[in-house]
Structure formats: structure tokens, C-alpha cells
Amino acid sequence: MNPPNEYKPVFTVSFYNRTLHLTREGGGFIFLVFGVGLGAINTGNNLLYLILAMCCSFIAVSGILSEHTLRNIRIRASLPKTIYPGDAYPIQIQVHNDKKRSSSYSCYVEFPPDSQGRYRVEPALYFFQIPARTTVEKTALLTARKRGRLRIRYAQLRTRFPFGFFIKTRLVPVDVETLVFPVIKDVELPDPTDIAEEGEGVISQRGDDLFALREFRPGDTLSAVHWKSSAKTGNLRVKEFAHGGFHSFTLFLNVINPETQRMVASDILERRISETASLAYHLMRRGDEVRLKTHDHESPSANSEAHLESILTYLALVTPDFRTKTTENNG
Incomplete structure (x- = not known):
């Protein structure tokens, strides 16, 4: 059975954390009830009155059973601690029926669309039966x-049980939270021998893991000069490091x-946050040590999963009013 995502309700009413949608079938049935009622009043036929009473009882039973199905249902949800945008997780x-004896039937669990477009969860999950005092578990995908x-904060629990005349919806608290890291994309990694000025991105490598020594060339910085070798030969010689990992970079x-x-x-x-996160991710995967520096934050230089997570967490939480909040907290 397909979830009722694309239905067009004829009539909708909300009350006490319940939303009642009248379906097209339900609208046709109510129109029929009115017709039978008018016929019974005009003719005084007892059989029509009996049919009218039976139709009204169907509507009453539908409301009672649908309410009983939605009552005493708890929903729990769990997500990974951290995720990346664009990927499905x-x-x-977990849907738990707290009722002591009776089961709930024909329920859908889905998540309302986010008003800010931050995520989507699909598909809607259908539960044919949730026995009393039982937990039923299924998996959806969040992007x-x-x-x-x-x-x-909330999931929608809805049902068309028992006749499909109405779709009754109840909001159930779930309160699940995760942290979405910045987008990681393919970037061109800096050469370990590249040196840039502070504020321009990657600045310099660190360490004494030499690949070779060469003659000083115009444009080389004095920080790259190997002074001991230069003193022995009488000519300036520059340290050249091996390409690849095991170097230290500072990201501004x-x-x-x-x-x-x-x-x-x-x-x-x-764009800058995504580029910085991508550089940190790929450099540390290559084996380099990375340090992040901003106007009000500086991380240590390291290479570990915990260090990468701390950098991505910081970048994930940078917002347009981040500087103002930081200043207020420090004050």
C-alpha cells in the first residue's frame, strides 16, 4: 500500500494535536448520507431511516477506531552523530504501542517537510499492525x-483506519539531533613546498623531513634556507621536502x-567554509597535519580523526552572526 503523500483532501480541520482530512471517498460517502437523509425525511420510509442510522454509525465508528489507533503510540528516532550534506543516511x-491489550493498525510515520529546506526524510513508513506492548522498527533515509x-522535533503519525473516509494525523515528539558537516568536494591539494602569505589560505610546511637540498633561487624564502649546509658550501642552499603527506599546513x-x-x-x-573543510579533510587523509586559524580561533596542529572532527564541527557551526555571538559570550 502506498503512503498517502499525494492525496488531495476535500476538507481539513485541526483540533487538540489532531488534524482530520476528509478524503475523496469520505466526501462521496457523506454526500450519500445527506441524500439518504433527505430521502428519509421526504418519504418517511423507515428503511431509509435505518440506512441513514447505519451510515452515521460508520462515521462515528471510523472516528473512534482511528483515535484509538493513534493513542498511546511513542516514536523514537536515531541518527548518526555527524553527517555530510547531500548523502542519504x-x-x-522505533514505534512502540503502549496500549495494554489492543493493537494499532494501518499507521504511517513520516516527517513534515522542513520549512527552511534543510533536510528531507523519505519514504513514509507504513506499519500494518503494531501489537500491544510491542516495538516495531523500520528505517528511512535522511538527506x-x-x-x-x-x-x-516531531514526526507525523497518521492513519486511514478503518474505512478510509478520513485521514487522522497526530504529531508525536521524537527530538532527534545530528550535526551536518560542510560539503566536502574535490580540491587541488597544495604542494608541501608551497608557501603563501597569512590570510591567503595554506601557508607553510613544518618539519625536518628533507627530500633534497638545492641551490637558492630567486623567489625562495629565507625560512627555507638550510643554514648548516649553506655555511659549509659558502652558497645558499634551500630545503626541499618530499611530496605527499607527513607535513604540516595552516589553513586560514x-x-x-x-x-x-x-x-x-x-x-x-x-564557499570559503566548504573549501577550507575540503582542504582539511583531504590533507589529513593524505597524512598531513593541519591547523585551522580564524579571526578568533586557532586549533592545534595534528592529524587524527578526533582533530578532523573538531575542525569540521567548528566550520559547521559558523553562522553569519557567529562573530557577534562569540563576542557576547566572551564578554
Whole structure:
């Protein structure tokens, strides 16, 4: 049975954390009830009155059974601690029936669309029967679209049970949270011998793991000069490091516009954060040590999963009002 995602309700009413949608079938049935009622009043036929009473009892029974199905149902959800945008991650859904004796039938569990477009969860999960005092577990897929903290507070529990005349919906708290890291994309990794000025991105390598010594060339910096070898030969000789990992890089994330002293535009901010996160991710996967430096933060230089997670966590939480919040907290 397909989930009722594309139905077009004829009539909708909300009350006490319940939303009642009248389906097309239900609308046709109610129209029939009105017709039978008018016929019974005009003719005084007892049989029509009996049919009218039976039809009204169907509507009453539908409301009672659907309410009984939605009552005493708890929903728990679990997500990985951290995720990346654009990838689908399993979200475990556990539906527990707290009723002592009776089962719940024909229930759907789905998550309302996010108003800010931060995520989507699909498909809607259908539970034919949830026995009393039993937990039933199924898995949906969550895809995040934006970095930052992602919190889902409610899930929708809905049913068409028993006749399909109405779709009754109840919001059930789930309160599940995860952290969405910045987008990791393919980037060109810096050469370990490259040196850039502070504020321009990657600055320099660190360590004494030499690959070779060569003659000094115009453009070489004095920090790369091997002074002991230069003193022995009488000519300036420059340290040349092996390509690849086992070097240290400092990544500068500039989020402040120097002219206005305010946060850069959101599109520029997102691009810089994604590029910085991608460099940190790929450099550390290559084996290099990475340090992150911003206007108000500096991390140690290291290479470990915990260090990578701390850098990505920091980048994930940078927001346009991040500097203001940081200043207020420090004050």
C-alpha cells in the first residue's frame, strides 16, 4: 500500500494535536448520507431511516477506531552523530504501542517537510499492525541540504483506519539531533613546498623531513634556507621536502570583510567554509597535519580523526552572526 503523500483532501480541520482530512471517498460517502437523509425525511420510509442510522454509525465508528489507533503510540528516532550534506543516511524509527491489550493498525510515520529546506526524510513508513506492548522498527533515509545543527522535533503519525473516509494525523515528539558537516568536494591539494602569505589560505610546511637540498633561487624564502649546509658550501642552499603527506599546513579562514569589519556575504561564506573543510579533510587523509586559524580561533596542529572532527564541527557551526555571538559570550 502506498503512503498517502499525494492525496488531495476535500476538507481539513485541526483540533487538540489532531488534524482530520476528509478524503475523496469520505466526501462521496457523506454526500450519500445527506441524500439518504433527505430521502428519509421526504418519504418517511423507515428503511431509509435505518440506512441513514447505519451510515452515521460508520462515521462515528471510523472516528473512534482511528483515535484509538493513534493513542498511546511513542516514536523514537536515531541518527548518526555527524553527517555530510547531500548523502542519504539511515534514520532508525522505533514505534512502540503502549496500549495494554489492543493493537494499532494501518499507521504511517513520516516527517513534515522542513520549512527552511534543510533536510528531507523519505519514504513514509507504513506499519500494518503494531501489537500491544510491542516495538516495531523500520528505517528511512535522511538527506541534509545545509551544514549546521539539525534537530527534528516531531514526526507525523497518521492513519486511514478503518474505512478510509478520513485521514487522522497526530504529531508525536521524537527530538532527534545530528550535526551536518560542510560539503566536502574535490580540491587541488597544495604542494608541501608551497608557501603563501597569512590570510591567503595554506601557508607553510613544518618539519625536518628533507627530500633534497638545492641551490637558492630567486623567489625562495629565507625560512627555507638550510643554514648548516649553506655555511659549509659558502652558497645558499634551500630545503626541499618530499611530496605527499607527513607535513604540516595552516589553513586560514577569513570570514570578515576588512572594509566593513562584518561577516562576508552568505554565498562567499559558504564557499570559503566548504573549501577550507575540503582542504582539511583531504590533507589529513593524505597524512598531513593541519591547523585551522580564524579571526578568533586557532586549533592545534595534528592529524587524527578526533582533530578532523573538531575542525569540521567548528566550520559547521559558523553562522553569519557567529562573530557577534562569540563576542557576547566572551564578554
